[in-house]
Amino acid sequence: MPELPEVETIRRQLAQHLAGRTIAGARVLDPLLVDPEDPRAFEQRLAGRVVREIRRTGKYLFIEFDDGEALALHLRMTGQLLWTPGEPDAPTPYARAVLGMDDGSVVTFADPRRFGRAWFLPAGRSARRRAWGARTGVDAMSSGFTARRLGASLDGRTAAIKALILDQRIVAGVGNIYADEALFRARVHPRRPGGSLTQAEVRRLHRAIRDRLRMGISVGGASFDRYRDAHGGRGGMQDLFLVHRRQGEPCPRCRTTIEKGVVAQRGTYWCPRCQPQEVQVQAAC
């Protein structure tokens, strides 16, 4: 599933191609993509729109139009946004929608598992906020995501720390890959109750989340599965995983064998020595 670095990679590529361009025409091939909207009405609403910029919050992309409205896109499990300078030579497998731009270039939304979604967002700050609701909290790469804010969100929580940092309302953009990698870097076991982290651990985790996401962006995301960027290219982060998908291999820090289990219903990887589950608590005398 594309996480923040993968979606940010696509955002940067699409921004180069689409900013200032007009949508000449749109085709919705799979009505489920725009459900409950009528596909034909959706196509008419898109035609003639001028793209101002492409924005991102967490794992969501927004094609912002010059009249203030936006097209929101969520790639979910297997969604891809592919840009081609003209009509693709061969039909794109699993294409669900196509945008034709005024320069002849084409953006195709492809998605084999069909969990991805597209919908309109209204103009105006308060209307936008109402329409968006509580889908996401603060973006993990924004200045608003601070160690203090993370600590406040974890305070008193008994849920596993991994489940909490996967919660998009606590921090938007972190998914299964970058959660494992950040928890390893912070030396925090994924099953630790969120509220049990010390201030120093919260600071380490905050730093580790930013560090791993920044690394992911710098190499164009992770492509061990279906993820491809807007040019159909692969990212390089899968070659830099520290623990994720490395069960049975030696820990890069201490050489202990990396373990795998299920935390927050997700396959989870950690080093049992660097990330102890039972934390030594000083007994009060």
Ligand SMILES: [Zn+2]
């Ligand atoms: Zn280790």
